[in-house]
Amino acid sequence: MLVQKILKAGNYGTKNESRLKISVMTSIAGMLANVFLCIVKVILFLFTNSLSILADAINNLTDCISSVSTIIGAKLSTMPGDEKHPYGHGRIEYISGLVVAIFVFVTGVEFIRISIGRIIHPKHIEYSTATVFLMILSIAVKLYMVVFYDEISKKINSLPAKAQSKDSMGDVIITGVVVISIFVHKMTGWLVDGYVGVLISLFVIYSGYELIRDTLSEIIGEAPRNVVKKIKDSVKKYDEVLGVHDIIVVNFGPQKTYITLDVELRYDMSLVRAHSIIDRIERELEAEFNCIISIHVDPVGMYSEDEEKFARVLKDIVKKNPTVWSFHDLYYENGVLRVDIVVDGNKVHNDMECDELKLYIQSEFEKILKCNYEINIDRYF
Template identity: 40%
Template sequence: MVNLLAKKFIKNYNEVDNENVRSAYGILCSLLGILFNVFLFGIKYFAGILSGSIAIMADAFNNLSDAGSSLITLIGFKFAGMEPDNEHPFGHGRIEYIAGFIVSVLIILMGVELFKSSVIKIFNPEAIDTSLISIVILIISILVKLYMSLYNSNIGKKINSSAMKATATDSKSDCIATTVVLISMLILKLTGLNIDGYSGVLVACFILYAGYDAAKETLSPLLGQLPDNSLVQNIEQIVMNYDEIVGIHDLVVHDYGPGRLMISLHAEVPGSGDIFVLHDAIDRAEMELSKKLHCEAVIHLDPIDTDDEETMRMKDLVSKKIKEELDEIISIHDFRMVKGPSHTNVIFDAVIPPKYKMSEKEVEDKIKELVSRNFKNHFAVVKVESTYI
């Protein structure tokens, strides 16, 4: 159904990297979400009145809140697709993350309210009607929510949308929750055992978990999460494909919303090379990154002495010792040597991962001790920094 509507109403629907196409997919799915959830609210509300089930009534209002969530997602996609302006030169893409986070908060609030009402129902149980029409309505609801989960998940992956993925998670939890309610009604019908309140608590737990999971998914990019390994590997492969570039470091990826990535890195080039040739290689690498990864790329040209065999040999030896005696995960770059009459300074940067087991100062001290111990009359001048990938 979604694919048929996309073919009919979305121009160039296969070009999901296009911001307008991506936004259109988000708006289409949000509109469908509003329609489906309003429909489910109506039939569940009717079933709840008919049966007197607190779990069904709570599930009905959960669907009504889902319709509101779809409306927020719709607004988020609409604003996220706006062009950059003077106040927001990086665009408005993060509004999509904010919309997804608001949806998550609403899911959590609904879960809290359901939990409270279900606990009351445990201590004050009421009679429940287990008529065939109520059971049929719940089965219809499960099938609709299952379909919503599938199309939201597929489109979310297709357009790489955390908001759509959060909506898919919500629909999946609703499907499970309604199944629990249906099972409780069948148990009552077959055994006479009323577990409606307990089912409501279980449903509330599913909703709370879904809200937490969705909040984590949408809040993480707002806080500044690590980029995907596949993205980092693509960047390295593209840049290192240029013969003039011999190494890269200090890679930073800024996420300003889907389709609005800013990439910066340092590219090591031979210090003896022609500056115009090297600059042209850097320009071409930036343009290729922009074209293939749909991002804005800035590359800092970092000259190193590749012609000095003694310096390159010492760099390999120091790097090997650091990996053997400290940690294989530590890398070094910007290596150079300054010789004096009594000693030689080896100057370089060392890179450690975030939240490393040692502080930057501890790593610096250990590297200095390691160099002076292993290489006579050599002293390390080292700057330790954390990586952003």
């Protein structure tokens, strides 16, 4: 219900869609829920003196800070491009997520220190039925937030919302462990509060580590394998297209993605016809993937007698060597052979191995004709 209201308020799915408004409203809703839970647990801590409950309350407080950071990041990331940043400021959203992740990690480390102190110097704790009830209520609220954040993240492709969904699931586990420790204490009298605090802290640290890893991966440039495959499949649906290669996807934030690729068309197609086809492909891909597309045309289908000989050698290499996937842009003119070889980047690891492969291919070519060779190795993953 809340998800639909927020999406409707942000005009989701229409030409007036406001991703910023959806992000801000999502963060505010999450922040209000976490403030409520934090206050409840601090009050419970004052009555019970339970460090694990306090650790859980502080964890909810970090979630509030996460929501604030998401709001700031969402607003800054929508700033238009300028002279220094012509592609906009979309990646600020990833940086805001990184700040939150570091804060979560540091909080976990600090609570390990406090929890170890409680293990060394245990204190008697009193739990009431109301305490247990409120903690279970907290679990129910967090479970709802898991679904809430997850649905929003899928609708608007939001990394911070996805991280908050994951963090909320962690909160469910954390609070569940606290409730279990309460039952253990009531049934056995064992003072396990400090040990539970350590477990919670370790979980918070791991959550922080995962968020840091995932966010850094986006900032560095994570390989969009699924997107590349979808693009290739979409382009190959056109009858005139003979092949697709050299697909490069670069994003400057969730809403600004640039894609370049090479499309193979028949060599004898007129320039006007080729331009018309490529223009249509670009428009339809931009609508499908919400991106900016640039396509380079490769004419194929006509090899000279010498080029045909080289092509047969390459086809044989592709067939026998699983490291070599394909080849393209094969040209022989003025005593120079040029060709691009596509290889498995997981098997050809560095420039030295690329050079070794070039020498091998060149030795195979020289069995046909000795000339100058320009062999380019494209590593794909």
